Amino acid sequence: MRTNLITPEGLEALTTELDYLWREYRPEITGKVAWAASLGDRSENADYKENKRLLRSIDSRIRFLRKRIEAVKVVEYSPVQEGKVFFGAWVEVESEHSEVKVFRIVGPDEIYQRKDYISIDAPMARALIKKEVDDEAIVKTPEGEKSWFINKISYQPLVGEK
Known part of the structure; x- marks a missing residue:
């Protein structure tokens, strides 16, 4: 089961993606579908078939984003969190073999574009909380x-991070 938590930045990214898909990308592909359909025989029309498939994919993503945005709970930073690991924290950890990792604990919707983010649902995040x-x-x-x-905890990006 996915946690329904998200950072303010994560919500902004989902909202931006939804806006782009709905206002820019979908109308562009809809135009291509209409153009390809105007050419006549759709059974042999690769442009029509491909853009129709793409349009279904876009519509599916739009439906997902709308539902997800309604379901998530934005977790704002609170000064009470300082000094402990909670949702939204940047953490530097070191293994007993001197392997160092730096990451931010975020919601499951936020991890896909970043290698330095881990989901609150991940075993590492669960072990670090509090x-x-x-x-x-x-x-x-x-x-x-x-x-x-745990070497460092911050609610701002650690040195060298974005």
Whole structure:
């Protein structure tokens, strides 16, 4: 099950995508479908078939985005969060083998365009919630339990991040 939490930036990205699809991309493809249909025989018309398929895909995404935007709960930053890992935090962790990872804990809708974001539903995020700097988090993985230590927590991007 997906968590219905999202950062303000994540909601803005979904809203921007919906606006683009509805106001720009869909009308463009609808125009192409109408043009291809005007050529006559649709059974042999690759332009018509491909753009009609694309239009169905766009409509499906628009329906998904509208439902998702209604369902999500925006989580704003609160000063009470400082010093502990909560939703929206940038975290730097280090393994017992000195492997360092830096990421932000966000909603599941936000992770697809960024390699430095992880879902609140991920085992790593779940293990880190409410922990503080220098705390150890035990993460259950398919290979077994792994230990990570928290080096930094911030609600602004850490140095070197966007």
